[in-house]
Amino acid sequence: MKRRTVPEIKMIDYGQEHLRRQGFVAMPLMASMQKDPQRSAPHLHDFYQVTLLGGHGRLMHDFREATFSGPILFFVSPGQVHTAYPDPGAEATVVSFTREFFNAHTGDAGLLAELPFYYTSSTPPWLPLEAEETTIARDLFREIQQEFDAAEPGAAEILQALLRILFIRAGRWYRRAHPVGRATRASRLVRDFHLLVEHHFHDWQTLEPYAHQLGVTTNHLNDVVREETGRAAGEHIRQRRLLDAKRLLLHSDLSVSEIGYRLGFNDPSYFSRFFRRYAETTPADFRNEIREKYQSSGD
The missing domain is CATH 2.60.120.280 (Regulatory protein AraC)
Incomplete structure (x- = not known):
């Protein structure tokens, strides 16, 4: 093990x-x-x-x-x-x-x-x-x-x-x-989108299945999410995948390639480019830095 x-x-x-x-x-x-x-x-x-x-x-x-x-x-x-x-x-x-x-x-x-x-x-x-x-x-x-x-x-x-x-x-x-104003149809759509992302980000990496599940078009979903959050809907999916990558780099002994495959990246080099673009560091460097920080934080 x-x-x-x-x-x-x-x-x-x-x-x-x-x-x-x-x-x-x-x-x-x-x-x-x-x-x-x-x-x-x-x-x-x-x-x-x-x-x-x-x-x-x-x-x-x-x-x-x-x-x-x-x-x-x-x-x-x-x-x-x-x-x-x-x-x-x-x-x-x-x-x-x-x-x-x-x-x-x-x-x-x-x-x-x-x-x-x-x-x-x-x-x-x-x-x-x-x-x-x-x-x-x-x-x-x-x-x-x-x-x-x-x-x-x-x-x-x-x-x-x-x-x-x-x-x-x-x-x-x-x-x-943390006031967010009165709940609206748009805010409820964004909340439902976030919950879907939480449960399906491994399998649904494009907007189409989310929009289909929510009963709206991809353009409408993207417009509403961007208006409510300031970020495109696809960015939320990418950030959720990035968070899971960080968790796996921290708490598992899977290789960088294995983590990429688990997150749905068929090409390990593409996963590394994805991680570096959004985390501004390589997966290996992030793993070394965060483990050192977390392992020493309780001392």
Whole structure:
């Protein structure tokens, strides 16, 4: 088996097994790092997380970094390379859940896709909280932790409801911090396009299948995306492929050619030219630089 520079971590073995099997775990962040030290270094996983952090520390998230001071929510989508470095004395609770758990027993399976802080590239995946927001968030996280720890009958349904309440409120706070104006037909089209890109960028590398799925022409899709975001629709697809290339260069031992093939490039030299054009460095140089940075960042 090839060694992974940054591991893909499964949902941690904590709490009642029947809730973990359904796709949910809540626990103190420091306890998770003590139980599995890999979590204190950059890693990724195939489920969602939301963490409430207090105190001071640093966050790393898909090649973005930030320091935090005071209460902050930190959102992680599946596949994103990330970690948190809380300073001594910092407190944090991390909630992990799968899409299937979040959508179970609800009449609306679309809320998760509409949240502004998951799968975001133009705005940060963290949210500093005001005093009133902090009180509400701490109460919700406390109730989530208590419900998870007790694991009484009906706990899964209550946890799903608490998560939805948390995210509806967090969505309000996030939109106040990052106003985007009233939702329009154009903004909804762009959001739907971004979600399609997230799920199909490996296979759909031209605009035609996206436009077909969205029920619009390629010209209309490109015009609307450019008007709403300032970038052509094809540029969003290319940037998403570039992000996956960076992730693979960081956390896998695949060769540059193998990474190119995995991303749908039939010619390794074309992949290298693509990467150099948009990352302004070669894949090999990027791999060396980012590994050195990430491996030394936790020291």
